[in-house]
Amino acid sequence: MSLTSAIIIVLALIGRVPCRAQITQDALAPAIEGEKMNLSCSHSSITTNENVIWYRQFPNQGPRFIVTGYSGEFNSTDPAGILHVPKDRKSNVFTLAKVTQADAAVYYCALRDTVRQHGDATVQ
């Protein structure tokens, strides 16, 4: 097992008025090739009509949707992983099933109004 790359995840304000957003994430998460990797995000100010969303962005590309969920566990396929949102919804963990070099990207956690979700279909 080798330390291959750092997966960078950053504060994301997508869908939130910046002054209201209180989302914190690990700034730089070390990745181990072939292992699971947890990316965590806290957002104690989440409201009842907001979903958690994860995106990732490769250099010179737009953000690509990974997974969204309200509460519980939600699988993602690209990349393979599971979003865990606990009952209190004040934080979440996105687990990458198997990290590879190709997963090195900027990962964003965001909150998005559930009612606006259809409009988000263009974010791919």
Ligand SMILES: *[C@@H]1O[C@H](CO)[C@@H](O)[C@H](O)[C@H]1NC(C)=O
């Ligand atoms: C990753 O997060 C999941 C869900 O919260 C947890 O069950 C698991 O123990 C965590 N794994 C590590 C290595 O932190």
Ligand SMILES: *[C@@H]1O[C@H](CO)[C@@H](O)[C@H](O)[C@H]1NC(C)=O
């Ligand atoms: C999610 O993935 C797990 C394996 O990682 C599988 O057991 C489970 O059935 C999947 N759930 C859904 C809703 O697809």
